[in-house]
Amino acid sequence: MDNAAQFTFADLIAPLGAEQFFSDYWETKPLHLAREQQRHYARLISVADVETMLREHDIRHPGIRLAKAGRYLAPDTYSTDMHYGDDLFRGVPDLDTVYAHYRTGATVILPALHRTWTPLNRLCSAMEAELNHVVHTNLYMTPAGTSGFRAHYDAHEVFVLQIDGRKHWRVYEPPLLLPHHTQPFSPAGYVLPPPMFEIDLAPGDVLYLPRGYVHDTVTSDVHSVHVTLGISVYTWVELIAEALAACKERVDLRRALPPGFANSAQAAAHLASSLHEVLGMLQAFVETRTVIETFKAKVLPGTVKLRGHFKPQASTIGADTRLYRLPSGRFDVSREAGQIALTFDGKSMTLPGYVGEAIETITQSESFLVRDLEAALGTEGSLTLAHALFLVGFVTAQPDATIA
Template sequence: MSPRSDHRDPGADSGAGVLESRLLQIARNEFADDYWARRALLTRGADDFSDLFSAAAVDELISRRGLRAPFLRVAKEGRTLPDTSFTAGAGVGASIDDQLDDTALWRHFADGATLVLQALHRTWQPIADFSSRLGTELGHPVQANAYITPPQNRGFDDHYDVHDVFVLQISGTKRWIIHKPVHPDPLRDQPWTERSAEVAEAARGEAMIDTVLRPGDALYLPRGWLHAAQAQGEVSIHLTLGIHNWTRYAVAEQLAQAALARLRDDPAMRATLPLGTTGPDDQLDAVRTALTAALAEADPAPAFRRTRRGQARPAPLGPLAQLAALDALDEATPIRLREALDASLDGNRLNTRVGWLDLPDTDLERVRRLLDGRSVVAGDLGIDLARRLLRSGVALPDDR
């Protein structure tokens, strides 16, 4: 493996402190030591979240953005409604039959259903920027959903999530009832429905938290913590920032895959079992020995980084603006690395979320300046290198 030269996300500087400045009223290290992945935390008046989302944003997304069914769910009294009950064809010229039907959604909402706008980190830019910054700071990818619940209604019964969440109350009020886990730290393939009886029994016990969230409040829940929420006397809108936790189990998966990849190159491991074999018993000692040796030598880091990069997307790139920047490129053009690339230099290779580039030694120091988040004029960077970085989508003109 090539030596690791540098690893930097230029979005990290602009995102530094978002956890403390907007979600907490305690120091980051106190949160890390006492709450992260351990216990719930309620923060009153954490911040004004109106810049992230609003009732007007809900109406625009539903009625004007042409969203399709994967970007919205509808739930009522613990039951998720079928997509066909709130979607319709997109009209002439569009071969789409699952676009949101705002009239149908209005009728469901008026009848007490909760609207769940999903993946807002892909469809609403203020939330996309915030989620990217928070994910950079936490080291775990972040997704965002919005829950819009009519007065005195709730969309989901008591349940737990398989990822940590921050709940941000945007408008209205909502009562949250929180219980300790019945299955601490569930993995992504261990949903609450596998333990529905335990969840229902635990929900009948004394709550750890029973509170009403008001606009500006933030609630942190580690994965596995049971919760149910009900809107109070007005429409409630809250954001749920889902943190898709990397776990030791995930690292073990990457390590095992790396070890198995090594064993593929071992002729003894590819050998056929004896004729008439009825099981692996007489082969287990040899296989265990080889697997143990492969695990000791395997490096899960490359697969870990590839998987991590695939769990998020880089900052937006406009193809027309990028082409215009290439056409107008001269020595005075300022260039910056595209944000949220998860860029790293491994030897002479620049790895990013949008692919990799092999660089000559003469370009490495100039690329490191970009990795530090600095803007570099094309003349100092080198016109050929600047053009290559722009064309590959790794760099953008710095017009901020």
């Protein structure tokens, strides 16, 4: 797909702009955009694409799952392990059986479809880079005459993209505002209130639900194909946890709690007093800038790995091969104890100090010829370093813009 044709976050929330969406709706209230543009998601995915991937792609459990009456069906009711000589292909679905279950009311689910479907892969990767939160997708196909999962809320932000058919949604007030991911919905004791609103999603529509809003779908006389795009957010809880983790660098905070600290009210009172004192000094204990930089280093690489390339006509990397490093901002180079520490995209690589001049050559420009490293490392050394950096993904055989 050409970069100019990529489906973006701006396309997802159009005609709203990002500033209006984040100020008026994000984590605040649901949003329904009825576009009356059935092909709005054509660049992203179509029902014909889904039919093709089911028929021709090697989708296997857990990349395909079936659910009925709010429960997942056992994989062995629609898939099998296929022997090929001494090897075993696990979770191979039988499409006729899948279709039979679908015709009797089962929903077909393609979890984490962004992992294998390139347009969704690119959208999720771009959104992670823009929002710095984890983005993922699932696809759901529901036959006419059935309802989906029972009323529940999600502990992540949800965008529902209606691809084909129609689905009737009911949305209810959240029983818990902005639940943390460790606070999933529990039906125990929950009494379903009257819905806030009900809508029919048509092809091209989008529904945004902040985490915590309970929702369900009801029986329809029309089939439905929709993609849910979920955003699992990092909260202040995660950032504070990073700060607390930094406390382990202090020996006084690594000491054991007093023996018997839970055995008496007096010991518990002493512990509470000491904890209050420690919390009061926490700001002095922790270097906030270091905590934030450490947290950023974990978050910035994202979790979505872009789909790669494979070209059979490619030649082996040699002295005249031009390689391209990662863009500035995605890597860091430091020297410590006579070694070179290379950190990039959530990875780290330690190199001997004598490659420092070659690394400097690589990082000073966007691309280089392998032979440019020969002055520092010789022919064999330059090839060894180039191969090592290529294998870990620090350099590529094409500019990063074409990869994305």
